[in-house]
Amino acid sequence: MIPAAFDYHRAATLDDAVSALAGGGEDAKVISGGQSLIPLLRLRLAFPSLLVDVGGLGDLRGVRDEGDSLVIGALTTHDEVTRDPLVAQHCGLLREAAETVADPAVRHRGTIGGSIAHADPAGDLPTVATALGATMIARGPGGERAIGAGDFFVDYLTTSLAPDEVLTGVRVPKLGAGWGYRYLKFNRTAQAWAVVGVAALVRRANGAVAEARIGLTNMGTKPVRADAAEAAAAGAAATGEALAAAGARADEGTDPPSDLHGAADYRRHLARVLTTRALVAAAGA
Amino acid sequence: MPKITVNVDGVAYTDEVEPRLLLVHYLRERAGKTGTPVGCDTTNCGACTVQLNGVSVKSCAMLAIQADGAEITTIEGLGNGGWHPLQRAFNEEHALQCGYCTPGMIMAAADLLRTNPHPTNDEIRQGLEGNLCRCTGYQNIVRAVRRASEAGAAT
Amino acid sequence: MTAEAPAPQAELGRARTRKEDARLVTGQTNWTDNIVLPGMLHMAFARSPYAHARITSVDTSAARAMPGVIAVFSGADFPDQGSLPCAWPVTPDIVIPGHPPMATEEVRYVGEAVAVVVARDRYSAADAVSAVEVEYDPLPPVLDMRAALAEGSPKVHPAGNKSFTWEFSGGDVDAAFASAPVVIDRTFRQQRLIPSAMEPRAVVAAGAGDEYTVWSATQIPHILRLMLAMVTGTPEQSIRVIAPDVGGGFGSKLQVTAEEVISLLVTKKLGRPVKWTESRSEGNLTVHHGRDQWQHLRLAADRDGRVHALDVDLLADMGAYLMLVTPGVPLLGAFMFPGIYKLEAYRFACTGVFTTKMPTDAYRGAGRPEATFGIERMMDDLAAELGMDPLAVRERNWIRHEEFPFTTIAGLTYDSGNYEAATARARELFGYDTLRAEQQRRRESSDPVQVGIGVSTFTEMCGLAPSRVLGSLSYGAGGWESASVRMLPTGKVEVVTGSSAHGQGHETAWSQIAADKLGVPFEDVRVLHGDTQISPKGMDTYGSRSLTVGGIALNAACDKVVTKAKRIAAHMLEASENDIEFSAGRLQVRGDPEKGQTIQEIALATFAAHDLPDGMEPSLDSEATYDPDNFSFPHGTHLCAAEVDTETGRVTIRSYVAVDDVGKVVNPLIVDGQVHGGLAQGIAQALYEEAVYDDDGNLLTTTLADYLVPSAVDLPEFTTDRTETPATTNPLGVKGVGEAGTIASTPAVVNAVLDALRPLGVTDVPMPCSPENVWRAIHNAGGQGNGGAQ
Known part of the structure; x- marks a missing residue:
């Protein structure tokens, strides 16, 4: 058309x-x-x-090292994100998720800023931004402001960006040693949107999970954190059994859609299974 | 109307374009490059894949005006007057039937070999995930890409 | 001593790479949408947003006023638009509702054309479509076949929602069931599919005086020409139809469409060329759909696995209208439900039901995939019921190779086959026993990933079709095919075929046949097709008929050329015609090999015509039309190993072995390619694809983001092999291969899924076996599918 x-x-x-x-x-x-x-x-x-x-604004492209965090220019393409050495070193979760976006040709054109500003709850990168607790940097007539992921994603395809604001970059924390991660995208065919996706980050200390951060794709009208599962995972032994108990709470507080690609009850079930698997992988359990 | 200059298969074109003109329609109807077909509305099928400044893009998901200043290679320019090793391999391995997906499939495969000159079968399948074929079941496409990679298509 | 020249390799059976590819891999193609004519206008259709509504007004004035718009027409502007044809009135009392190309009073599916905009370019045409103002009075949609037949259902057409009931029976079915120790009773759903050829439809129509040319992305230029003449009243001799390069069909372009008819009418009215190219989302709505049946099957058997009778009761969704062969599709299945088995009794009934959805029609396999799915599912279920190996149950019932020819309970005479050989080979390639052992291990360890083995031992009927059989089934035309051979003065050859290729490789395969028969180089043959002016006679390409009917016609035309050449050679060589031998392109006198002429020399001499036998026309050119005596019956054994993640429901095909017997093979490359592509489409039905309408009758799967055509990642590597049992009903021994993979693979995959899940209490998973459908089946059976749940 x-x-x-x-x-x-x-x-x-x-x-x-x-x-x-x-x-x-x-x-x-x-x-x-x-x-x-x-x-x-x-x-x-x-x-x-x-x-x-804004495609010609070269300043918005590329990854900057800012000490504790990386700032990824909004125009950085998915393909560039997957190949960037700073991202690989400090934010492997983002690389792993960016690799699952659409297909190679789309990844050559599609940008991290576009994906996040589009705010599709079925999108992979909004979920990762949510799990990472990323900060979105926007420029408007009044200057620059930083918006936390929790405030940035408002509703289906809706962000807190004002109509005259441009997303210029995404600040993500560097994941230090001890953090493991996994993005699990469950889709029906290779190119399809996630029925459910899980972005899991786990910090291990002394054989146990010290901290877990879990973002869920397509489990509501915006990307959400699996708070109950995060709480249950924190302090749990890094074993399959303990993490399964945490994963079993992944869908608490979510309101997944029922649509062509999955009914809500199936999505809840998938969120539980995939969260368990993602936690296990991230914890190296 | 805005004006763009693009280089398509080695020839420079300057044209006025309506902003909404899709790159694929520009290529087909203004530059006469009908070798690149359109198969869908949603970037899923990949039939329209071309190279833009050396990387694969779907020309139905790009505005012509966004290609201003770009170098574009279509299936018609890939072989530089002859047949690219991928074109030969697609013929030799019977990697096409109706041929509608073939231009996009070959352009996507060329991009894969650019970044991964010796892919495994699984990597070939992954590399072609954005291109749909309804005729071949992909088996011979995978073989053809392999054959081209063994023939050094990436170089 | 001179070195002996190597014997030329036989053309038949040779893996020739395709001639077609030269233009297809370089982008020098001629798709219909590439065509540009001077003064050409572009069309776009305003379509119904309602599944069912009365049209109360159509106002085209605003659209007419839009920039670039030349004209806007609604159905009322074409009082002569006629009714789209249904060529297969399967019963005398069938209801065939009128089907105007553009609706005038009532719309009966979302996407039905209501008006057409004609503009200077396609962008302006698209804009003006939204300015066409149509007012509707909504009527209740009719979406469920069973509800549609219930008393008091809203009606799609005034005559009601039943189109026909077609019945067949052989043997004493009731007695067989009454005495059967085992009865398997199942209801299966054949979901609705969208054929999804990669090339969207496109039409260009142009006139000169009162002569018209229509280019269309069609499988059937000849049938289209005839039907355009009949529908619009345009004299047949004034219409030329050209199918240029056509990007796949799979049955979806075996149709006479509203858009083709309207294109011709608009070009007649405006006196200018017009083009219409659909978008994918428009195509998903309005290219005919496939399958869509409820199948109620009962199987009567002994405890030792011997099957006695089959009772089949189908509901087939026609959609809103009957299109070209809509009601005939389930009938093609009627003959295939008995499969490869020796049944004593068989009953088949099918009721065609109207709903407010896009009409269904032929999609790859057309009736036979549905039938094969039915019987092969039943055989697996019988095996499970009896605790027998599914291959053993089949072997107990199949026709043994020494029993051919064999007339089945459905009345078909299978000329040949060797199910034992194909099965043995498949079993060996598959590693059947090893996989069974692994399955056992996984079951015992309650592995969350279970493995299943699915069997499909299928046959199908190709070579549509003996004309007398089509006549007996009330089809509106014959099933012959035509071919002609032109010997050019330089000794080169033009082959004209009436079948119309769109990916099948006719230009290559027909060249091989002509090269073999005439002894000319493969490169010297050019194959012409797809244009009613160049190839005036034909029945086109569908139903795996090209080689088994068209190829045989070519074979016969070549024979006629040789006969003529022999006569001329005899005259030139001063020998008796009976003494002329023809071999490898040379005509020579028996016993005197020095005395001879090549067929090329004869061709030149015939062209010169200086010295021909008395009364002989100066031409070797020959034409043949072949009408088969019988169908051909390819068969094979397909084995699928599927892994099922019982926690998520995801099915992954681990290995797939297809051993097909398509008789003699002209080109193994092409045959393997057809099998691969067929498998992909059959697997897609099993696992991925479904056309879904919502409760208001809106199609939800309008894009390829929602209708899940599998990519390379989503399909396995196939292992294919062949056994070769030549058909005895045609001189080439060929059987057809275009649909076999699709027909065989759907039940193989679903049987594998069920084989994995039976220990969890699962007896059925509706297609597609999506992760959700699989999970739900496990969940409902109380199995392990609740992993992770509280």
Whole structure:
């Protein structure tokens, strides 16, 4: 199918992008790789009046080492994330999840910023951002602000970004020694969206789990943390049995959808099974 | 209307484009590169895969205006006037039947061999996960990519 | 001494790489959507958003006023639009509702065309579609076949929701069931599928004076031409249909579509060429769907596994209308339910039901996959019931190789087969006993990943079809095929075939047949097809008929060329015609090999025509039309090993062995390719694909993100092999291969899943065996599927 007509502005600078968005009003949208947006335009499920293309803003691309954290420029493609040595060294969970996004050609165009700003609860990277407790950095007319993942994802395809704000980067904590991780994406075919995904981070100390952080994909209208399972895992022995007890609480407090790709009860069940498996893998149990 | 300049298969084109014009439609209907077909609306089938600045992209999920300044290689330019080892291998291994997915499949395979010159069968399958074929069951496609990799297609 | 030249390799059976590929791998293709004509306009359709509604008004004025729009038409603008054809009225009292290409009064499925926009470019056409204002008065949808037949159901058509009931029986079914110690009674669902050829449909239509050319991504240019003439009243001789390169069909392009008819009508009305190309999401809605049956099966057997009778009762979803062969599809299955087994009694009944969904029609296998699934599931279930090995149960019942020809209880005469040989080979390649041992170990250790072995020993009928059989089944046409051979003055050969390839490799295989028969080089043969002006006569490509019917026609046309050449050679060599021998392209006098002429020399001499036998036309060219006496019956044994993760429900195929017997093979590369692709589609039905409508009749699977066509990652490496039992019903001994893989594999995979899960109490998993469906089956059976739950 064919997109409806829209105006197009290629931003020369970040400030230019912000002012173009401000001038474009509610129906202006940012585009970078377009891998989420263009299919929606083609299916005529989105009708922006103006697209502000930030794709040329080279400053927003690449990974910066900022001591305790990495800042990943919003325009860094999934493919670049999977190949970046800093990400590999300090945030393997993100690399592992980025490898599961769509397919190689889409990963060449799709960006981490686009994926996170699109805020699809079936998306992999919003979940990882949530599990990592990432901070989203946005630029608007009033300058820059940092938004924690818990505040950033508001609802289905909805973030707390203002219409005239541009997501410029994602700050993720460096995972020190002792942290293990696993992203498990359960989809029906290789390219399909996750029915359920689990991003698990486990810090081990003295043969036990000292801390666990678990994000769930497609278990609600936004990416969610499995709080009860995290609490149950903390302090548990790093054994399959103990972690299964924690995994069994993964769906507590979630409100998964029932749709073509899975009924809510099946999603709850999958979340429990996959969380157990992800915890076991992350803990090296 | 905005103007773009792109290089397609070694030839520079400058054209006015409506912002919403999809790159694949630009290639097919403005540059005359009908070797690249369209198979879906959602980036799933990969039939429209081309190389943009050396990496594979799905030309139906990109606006022509976003390709301004880019170098694009389509199936028609891949062999540089002859047949690329992948094109030969697809023929030799009977890796196509109707041939509709073939241009995208070959372009995706070329990208795979660029980053992984000697993939295993599983890596070939993974590398082609974004390209659907309804005819071959993929078996001979995997063989063809293997054959091309053994023939040094990546170099 | 001169070195002896190596004997030329036989063409038949040779793994020739394909001639077609030269254009397909380089992008020099001619898809319909590539065609650009001077002054060409683009069409886009406004379609019903309702599953069922009365159209109260259509206002095209706003759309007409949009930039670039040339015209907008609704059905009312085409009083002569006619009714889309159904060529298979299976019973005398069948209900065949009128089917206007564009609905005028009522819409009966989401996606039904209501108006068409014609604009200068495709973008403007797409924009104007949203400006077509159609008002609807919604009517209740009819979505469930069983509910549709119940008293008081809303009606899809005024005559009701039943189209027909077709029945067949042989032997005393009731007696067999009354005395049977074992009765297996099952109900299976054949889910609705979307064929998903990679090339979306496209049509270009253009006129010059009162002559029209229609290019279409179709499998059936000849049938389309005839039907366009009949539907629109355009004289048949004024229509030329061209199928350029066609990107797959699988039955979905065996159709006469609304869009093709409207394209012709619009070009007639406007006097300008028009093009229409569908998007994938439009295609998922409006390319005919496949399968969609409820199957109620009963099997009567002895405790030792001997099967006596089968009783089949089907409901088949026709969708909203009967299209080209919609009602005939389940009938093709009627003859295949008995499979390879010697039954004493068989009863088949099928009721065609209207629903407010896209019509169904032929999809790869068309009726035979459904039937094979039914019988092969039943044989596995019988084995489980009796505690027997599923291969042993089959062996107890199958037709032994020395019993051919064998007339089945369904009335078909299988000419040949060797089920023992194919099964033995499959068993060996599969490592059957080793896998059974592993299965036992996993069962004993309650491994969360269980393994199952699925069996499918299938046969099918190809070579559609003897015309007299089609006549007896009320089909509207014959099943012959045509071929002609033109010997050019330079000795090169043009082969014209009436079957219309769209990926099958006719240009290569037909070249091999002609090269073999005429003794000319493979490279010297050019194959022409897919254009009613170039190939004026044909029945096109579907039902695995190309080689078994069209190939035999070519074989016969070549024989005629040789006969003519012999006569001319005899004259030139001053010998008796009876003394002319033809071998490897040379005609020579028996006993005097020095005296001879090549067929190329004869061709040139015939062209010159200076010295031909009295009364002989100066031409070697020959045509043949072949009408088969019988179907052909490929068969095979497929074995599937599947791993089932009982915690998540995910099924992974670990190994798949397919041993097929397709008779003589012209080109093993092509045959293997057909098997691979067939397996992929059959496995896709078993595990991945389903067209899903919601409760309002909206299709939910409109994109490839929702309709899950498997990728390379989602399919296993196949092990394929062949046994070769030549067909005795045609001179090439060939049987057909286009659908075998699809027909065989669906039950093999589902049987494997069930074999893995029976110890958990699971007796059925509805297709597709998605992780959720598998998990739910385990969960409902009280098995291990609740792992992790509290």
